[in-house]
Amino acid sequence: MKGFIGPQSRNGLDLHCKIKNLFHHPYLLYMYNFGPVFVQEPDDLIFAVDSEEKKVMMACEARGNPKPTYSWLINSTEVDVEDDFRYSLIDGNLIITNASEAVDYGVYQCRAENSLGIVLSRDALLQFAYLGAFSGRTRGAVSVREGQGVVLMCAPPPHSPDIIYSWVFNEFPSFVAEDSRRFISQETGNLYISKVQPSDVGSYICLVKNTVTNARVLSPPTPLTLKTDGVMGEYEPKIEVHFPPTVMAAKGVTVRLECFALGNPVPTITWRKMNGNIPKKARLRKSQAVLEIPNIQLEDSGSYECKAENSRGGTAFRGYLQWISMINDTQLDSGEQLRWECKATGKPRPSYRWLRNGAPLSPQNRVEMVNGELIIHRVQQTDSGMYQCVAENKYGAIYSSGELKILASAPMFKTTSVKVIATVGKDVSLECRPQASPKPRVSWRKGDRRIQPSKRIILLRNNTLRIINSSRSDEGSYVCRAENQFGSAEKTTALLVKEAMRVELSPSRVEVTVGESVVLSCKAIHDPSLDVSFLWLLNSQPLNFQKEGGHFEYIQTQSSTADLMIRSILLKHAGKYGCRVQTSADTVYAEAELLVRGPPGPPGVVIVEEITDTTATLSWSHGVDNHSPITAYNVQARSPFSLGWQTVRTDPEPVTGDMESAMAVELNPWVDYEFRVVATNAIGTGDPSAPSRAVRTKEAGKYCFASWHHGIIEDCTMCT
Template sequence: SETRLRCSDHLSLSLKLIGGSTETPSSGFGPVFEEQPVDTIYPEESPENKIMMSCRTRANPPAQDASIAALSSSRVLGLLHITKTEIKSPSFVLDLDMFSTDEREAVYVKEGQGAVLLCDPPPHFPADLFFRWILNEFPEFISLDKRRFVSQTTGNLYISTVRASDSGNYSCFVSSPSIAKSVFSKFIPLVPIAEREKYPADIKVKSPDTYTLLGQNVTLECFALGNPIPQIRWRKLDGDLPVHRHNISMAGSLLHLYDIQYEDEGLYECEADNSKGKDRHKVHLYVEAPEWVEKISSSERDIGGDYIMSCLASGKPKPHVHFLKNGRMYAKNHELHFTDLTFDDSGMYQCIAENRHGTIYANAELRVFASAPSFEWNPVKPKLLGAKNGRVVIDCKPRAAPRPSISWSKGTELLHNSSRIFIWPDGSLELLNITKSDEGKYICFAENDRGRANSSGSLSVTDATKITLAPSNADVSVGKSARMECATSHDPTLDLTFIWSLDTHVIDFDRDREHYEHKMVNSVPHLLISNTQLRHAGRYSCTAQTPVDNVTASAELVVRGPPGPPGGVRVDEVTTNRVRVIWSHGTDNLSPISKYTIQYRDVREQQEWREASTSPVNVEGNAEMATVINLTPWTEYEFRVIATNTLGTGPPSDPSPKITTREASEFLLSSSEETITYQTRPWSTKPVLSCWGIFVSIAKNTLYGSK
């Protein structure tokens, strides 16, 4: 067809955006797209003779000369170029040819066997086709179920088990949603032959290994022939199917995966199964698309300064990264280094990361500005407070470019660095060990080659906050209460708040109100700790804080309690009725361990834990092993150890590995004229089958000659 796409045919759109001067205030900004041209499809048969595209921006000052221009063909759109953002918008004239007019041959199939009817779609572009099949006459479309399947990749019709009712004429119906055009093939006769046999499942529709982009949707196909009708099942071999982001339809033939993420990558398996056999097919799903690790962002920088603009992208294969400036190639790497910035460095920058699976964009405006110092946006704080003998820092941060020189004065007295006064490189003024004589008006002067400005604030010195009654160390047992007090003196003109913390973590009195309470007792602030637990032990700090200063005092709370569980319990020296149990000491929780108790249970009979008989009878608190006696032979046991001190008994250790005591070999024989019996000792539970042969031999010798 003469209307088919040629690689040389293309249309390029150019948008020229012109912003204001680089010396405008920060309230201005470069062009930002509010609406951009979108991918456009133009059906060849469309009665419309025009294509509409929109491009809308905002900027301060307003953008000028926004235009869309066709550079080549007036009919076929290929690539859009825009000053700020390059947008690749492939849009083509579509076409869907008619099917071949050649007659289709009949398909003869034995009943019970599977059949495949080939669609063989006509030439088309692009590939957004939808396939259905007609039976005998239009519009009798075949309904799809466990037995019949239409591949949306090839268009072929698959019938897993042919029945006599499938006899008829079939036509492949192809439609394109993009251009609202449909065509259908010549009819294909299907002739079932009466013969019913069973055939194993045989997968005929197999999705190939699939590559997809992050966030896209994917459908995997799987369909099998066979009699009885095969059951189709999907699973992910190296993980679970995505929760809430997958759906299986068409009786298992289609696996839909939505909003693909990197964790969805892996190996998927389709299994077809019937009573005659199974078949499997594996599909690799690869998620390969660029993704930003670090993006550029708009920035405003002083003239003459240094700046690094960086963007990093990940993906498989590793994306290639390059920069555009104002829509033109600028640098083929992921980082731009600017030194001694000039106005020429201002502009709209775009970082582009691309691999064979996709392209992503990041946009930013760099504004280089110069201006005389101004305190309009950030003046010196007008009212300043400092605590007596304390420290105060007064910020001075004017807007200026190049960076201004900073100087300070107190009234008319110019300030210089000294043992109590320091002017930081960023312009801040620091005063140490301040007194009432430091009160007054402080003025910050800023100057550069474009002008000068100043801003001032008045400093008032308040009384320092002091702790007059500090908390004291406390020692309590688990379950008891503890109390700590904290009294202060402070400047009465200032608000005072108390903050309590445990080991640097601030106590939340609402969340922990079961144990903590902050209250006044005889006008003295107290921290009350109720029903103290081991976790409440530590260093408690009281911080008295005003808007000007703060002071802290601390004390230790010791909480004593029952011991913790012993560790590392194991068993050795196993005999028929005794073992040796070994353990390591757990924490004594500040009260020495007085004794250990060993417990055991019969694993096979699922007994409750019982206290074991030991040697020695009393296991002292410094012991790390003991022998358990009076056990039953050939029995599976596990053991645990419990520690006790004067404050109580702690939790048990984890159980030891399971062991089995040795078997007992002794048994008793008794006989009479008619019977011979044996009896094992009471502790033996193992059948004495190994002794039967010896017993028979003795019986023969003893009863030789008898009937």
């Protein structure tokens, strides 16, 4: 079988050739024998120890003929599935029951094997996420003078992986707020107070949170008290928190540098980069105590200084940010060129060397190594393997690793014959997408005649054949042939060209009144050899006939016509109705507009512009007329003495539909009123506006003592 690569190396590296196109051809899977090829390899995994699920699954799947068998390695030692009941295999997946960090933490590899060879998966690290409890031992009080600096130790419990620190002051959930005087280091977890004040006296509790499980635990309280033997005088800053002298950072990561000082007065922290400027993308956090540099690049490396100053003096700390450009896993076709760049910064300037499968790599005919750059010309299958770049100086070394996989296989198509139906006058594309490595040469022919590109027939870069303005004469059998050094394959496309479909939707515009019904008819004129399907839409959204309360009904009396019946129309049914018609050749869309006349919508909010003892001047804005002009407005009011909303007299009277203000008259003095407005048109009366704010009429010049019955003034018995 051309392109087959035999058994793999036994050094733990996956050096197989992925013959990807076999995966898509079930017949060939049984026709040929081939060695194991991974479909799924295990990934790094963090297992929460306190989770309800007590099992860990490391996933692995491979294809091969004969069918592969599986085994697993942990830290290069074979897992004993037979004798250790905690381990079991389901297909290729390793299941670990009652997993524990002491026994199961480590690097795992899946091994797939059949009679033709063995492959080892990539490394997968299994870690355990947990958060222990703080020691229950009582913490002693910390006593300092006012004005003195203090460090409260967190002493976090055992944990994995990282945790986030915060501090509770006196009682939960009162948290310590960081500022220029107080700082919580996310490296040590300690709370630093540069200058203690009387308000700081109290109980402090360290709270830690696991970043994976979100579990939280609290430390025993640490009391902070003030000594009574005087106040601490001013003193120069002392840096208590700083970043390491050398910070290693890979390209693209975010670096966080901490710096905080104790002192009286409270020190000011400033940052600078020696021989350059702080990157513009850098962010200062926590009142200058944290310098955060995202997406580290080569130009960000160098020496950084944080300086703490107050009126008594200053002190500084410097550290070096060392940068390395990492290499990544790469897949290449046989014959292509590999170019990996590995760059690092440091003092002294680092030197570089390369390893392949753990052994030193030397320059040779196709291999170049210059200043950290590795170039391999015309890669071959023997170049596959695990590569490492080592950047080192007298202070240490940084490793960057990546896997190189070389692909090699003959061309193969998922399907070898397809049918494409086009319409006259439209452009049509015939695809040719073989799976092959290296990339194959592609040619087209129609029947026995090789196709030569022209203004109307274009061969695109992705090997697709595009025919512009297709006609009946373009019908026929088109063959795409793909070929490389490992073999060749062909795909046949039968092209049929049909007359373009037309769609008629009637009526194209219709006006109806609320409660009426209407029928929209959609007719397709198309090639009779093609099946046709219809889809109705309202405002570009497909209609759901089951959820519309019986208002819509789909009616298809013949294969080329579909009607839409809309019954008992509501205002919300107004809009643009689309009919989308589809055949295997093309899709056509037509649209009609439905306008629904109905009672007006509510007017805009009512504003009381002026109030007297018996009148209120009101204004509002027009609401929607729902395709029927507003003819009149009705002004209504309510008070604590009325039975709901009552129509009030107005000036002018009546209030016509073109007006937006009126005066309510004959109101009672010293009464709280709300007002609203209702619009009317030829269809009916709409919903009222929202009520105005409550207002009180003015006090009258004369007072009437009246008898009341059900909130209505019946008789004025005495006036003064």
